[in-house]
Amino acid sequence: MLTINNVTKHYDKTEALKGVSITIPGGTCYGLVGPNGAGKSTLIKMITSIIRDYEGKIEFNEKRITDKTKQKLGYVPQDIILEEDISAFSNLQLFGRLYNVKGNSLNQRIKEVLALIGLSERSKDKVSAFSGGMKRRLNIGCALMHNPDLIIMDEPTVGIDPQSRKYIFKMIEDLKTAGKTVIYASHYMEEVEKLCDYVAFLDRGEMIENGAISELLQQYAVPSIYVKGSGIPQDKLEQYGTVSQEEGAFILYTEEALAAMEHIISYCRENRLDVERMELVHPRLEDVFFRLTGSNLRD
Amino acid sequence: MNAIMIVELKKHLQDKGLAFWMLILPILFTILFISVFTTGDNEAVNQEIIQSIVPGYIVMFVFFIMISMVQVFIKDRNKGMTARLASTPLKSYYYLLGKWLPFTFIVIIQIVVLFLFGKVVYDVSLGQPIILLILSLFITFTVTAIGLAMALTVNTENMGIAITQIIALGGAMLSGLWMPLEMMPVFMQTIAHFLPQYWAHQSFQDAMAGTTQVPELLQTLGVLFAIGAAAFIIAIIRYPYFLKRAVK
Ligand SMILES: Nc1ncnc2c1ncn2[C@@H]1O[C@H](COP(=O)(O)OP(=O)(O)O)[C@@H](O)[C@H]1O
Ligand SMILES: [Mg+2]
Numbered sequence: 334m335l336t337i338n339n340v341t342k343h344y345d346k347t348e349a350l351k352g353v354s355i356t357i358p359g360g361t362c363y364g365l366v367g368p369n370g371a372g373k374s375t376l377i378k379m380i381t382s383i384i385r386d387y388e389g390k391i392e393f394n395e396k397r398i399t400d401k402t403k404q405k406l407g408y409v410p411q412d413i414i415l416e417e418d419i420s421a422f423s424n425l426q427l428f429g430r431l432y433n434v435k436g437n438s439l440n441q442r443i444k445e446v447l448a449l450i451g452l453s454e455r456s457k458d459k460v461s462a463f464s465g466g467m468k469r470r471l472n473i474g475c476a477l478m479h480n481p482d483l484i485i486m487d488e489p490t491v492g493i494d495p496q497s498r499k500y501i502f503k504m505i506e507d508l509k510t511a512g513k514t515v516i517y518a519s520h521y522m523e524e525v526e527k528l529c530d531y532v533a534f535l536d537r538g539e540m541i542e543n544g545a546i547s548e549l550l551q552q553y554a555v556p557s558i559y560v561k562g563s564g565i566p567q568d569k570l571e572q573y574g575t576v577s578q579e580e581g582a583f584i585l586y587t588e589e590a591l592a593a594m595e596h597i598i599s600y601c602r603e604n605r606l607d608v609e610r611m612e613l614v615h616p617r618l619e620d621v622f623f624r625l626t627g628s629n630l631r632d
Numbered sequence: 633m634n635a636i637m638i639v640e641l642k643k644h645l646q647d648k649g650l651a652f653w654m655l656i657l658p659i660l661f662t663i664l665f666i667s668v669f670t671t672g673d674n675e676a677v678n679q680e681i682i683q684s685i686v687p688g689y690i691v692m693f694v695f696f697i698m699i700s701m702v703q704v705f706i707k708d709r710n711k712g713m714t715a716r717l718a719s720t721p722l723k724s725y726y727y728l729l730g731k732w733l734p735f736t737f738i739v740i741i742q743i744v745v746l747f748l749f750g751k752v753v754y755d756v757s758l759g760q761p762i763i764l765l766i767l768s769l770f771i772t773f774t775v776t777a778i779g780l781a782m783a784l785t786v787n788t789e790n791m792g793i794a795i796t797q798i799i800a801l802g803g804a805m806l807s808g809l810w811m812p813l814e815m816m817p818v819f820m821q822t823i824a825h826f827l828p829q830y831w832a833h834q835s836f837q838d839a840m841a842g843t844t845q846v847p848e849l850l851q852t853l854g855v856l857f858a859i860g861a862a863a864f865i866i867a868i869i870r871y872p873y874f875l876k877r878a879v880k
Contacts, residue, residue, distance in 0.1 A: 378715075378879070381718075381719035382718065382719065383715050383716075383718045383719050383879055384879060400721040400723070401721075403719065403720060403721045404721050406719070408716070408719040410712060410715075410716055412711075412712050414711060414712045414713055414715075414716045416639055416643070416713075418643050418646065419639060419642050419643065423639065423642060426635075426638075427635050427636075427638075427639050428720070430634065430635030430638075431635050431636075431717070431720040431721065431722050432720060432721060433721070
């Protein structure tokens with residue numbers, strides 16, 4: 334379990350984090366979501382003790398982060414940080430050794446990680462010859478060499494090809510299955526929604542909401558119905574909830590989506606109205622963030 | 633620490649720029665200057681000139697390791713590697729040692745190769761090899777300590793290269809590595825006594841000729857060590873600032 338207790342961080346002028354508290358239960362995948370500049374990377378650098386001068390307290394399993402606790406932590410930085418002039422194998426070797434993985438188990442582990450990140454065939458090639466996606470995968474592999482209990486990934490899928498993205502998702506699923514705790518920072522909501530169990534929303538240095546994703550969806554996001562057809566009166570739809578228009582269609586937000594849909598269908602049948610398309614739209618994490626901040630995540 | 637050292641050695645071994653600055657260029661200079669200055673017929677005088685030029689260019693070119701040192705540290709800092717390593721259990725002073733020690737190996741190898749080159753090609757005498765080795769170890773410490781202090785202090789690679797040029801070329805000129813000190817104005821001869829290059833060059837020549845006087849040797853070793861230690865202290869003082877900038 335990782336507890337972040339009331340942490341505040343100032344850079345020279347900017348206040349990057351303002352009294353943020355989050356508790357991350359063991360064995361879960363926890364999303365950190367927020368637009369660029371929200372403070373995700375800053376928080377992660379504090380957890381990994383790259384940044385040490387801050388106010389507040391961060392504890393892993395009730396202990397402050399020391400060299401001994403670092404041994405249980407794996408960090409995937411937002412930028413690709415590798416030794417470019419040596420091979421993928423040598424990079425993994427370096428990070429293994431830094432975490433005191435030695436001898437036979439080191440070689441064994443390098444093989445495993447290479448398979449995990451799908452680079453077994455290219456292990457002897459220099460990293461500088463790799464594609465962006467391959468570097469990203471190796472960037473993650475370096476964090477897994479010592480088989481850490483807590484893996485912290487800072488935007489691991491930025492600027493990546495679909496194949497590498499699939500690999501990375503598969504890896505995270507495997508880590509979850511193995512009972513590891515994963516912290517996943519991203520500004521891609523749909524990734525977090527797909528991968529994570531919990532989420533904390535950061536915006537301009539503040540933690541605005543956190544909790545289980547399923548509960549937040551229930552609490553904040555209203556399902557909606559997309560209706561497109563001719564002659565359907567807007568005030569009829571407004572009986573069931575709020576309505577907005579979008580490119581010649583209506584979007585009806587309502588808690589009782591299924592019931593409303595039934596009513597609308599029978600109304601249309603009775604009045605012989607032409608329905609071109611009607612569908613139930615599940616609420617998304619994006620909608621929760623929108624409800625909370627009044628703004629969409631912008632790139 | 634070993635982890636860092638192994639990677640550094642791997643990188644240095646394939647670094648062609650390093651081989652050029654540290655070995656090829658000094659050999660070219662040595663050949664060139666010996667051919668220019670030994671045109672006279674007097675064999676004894678010629679050999680004397682060679683005995684001065686060979687160690688002179690060794691002392692001058694050991695300083696070029698500083699360029700490589702500044703490149704390694706600034707690159708690590710700017711790329712974020714220094715910060716990333718701070719998330720691992722690696723102790724920060726082991727990081728420093730792991731980066732520094734490979735440079736000392738390189739400089740020692742450089743000195744040995746250049747002396748052997750002098751021996752094989754120009755038959756210079758290496759009268760007191762043990763003393764030559766001890767001197768080499770001390771000058772290596774001095775040079776890499778100055779390099780370390782500079783690498784942890786400057787903001788940009790270009791600035792580091794500029795400072796290296798000043799120290800290596802300026803020091804070489806003022807220390808009489810290019811022309812005998814006796815031919816220079818008195819005040820410049822005085823300045824030379826404050827430069828490590830002067831002391832190293834004098835003692836190298838004595839040891840090659842086999843005429844080392846113990847007090848003079850100790851004086852040289854003392855000067856080299858003092859300058860190196862001072863630089864090392866500056867490096868240690870600068871290191872926390874370097875780390876702070878690396879984290880940004
Ligand atoms: N080294 C730094 N110096 C000054 N300000 C910084 C530094 N790093 C980040 N910031 C500022 O802190 C805020 C949070 O940045 P960051 O943690 O990188 O956000 P995110 O990872 O969510 O995009 C931003 O306003 C950013 O400009
Ligand atoms: Mg970030």
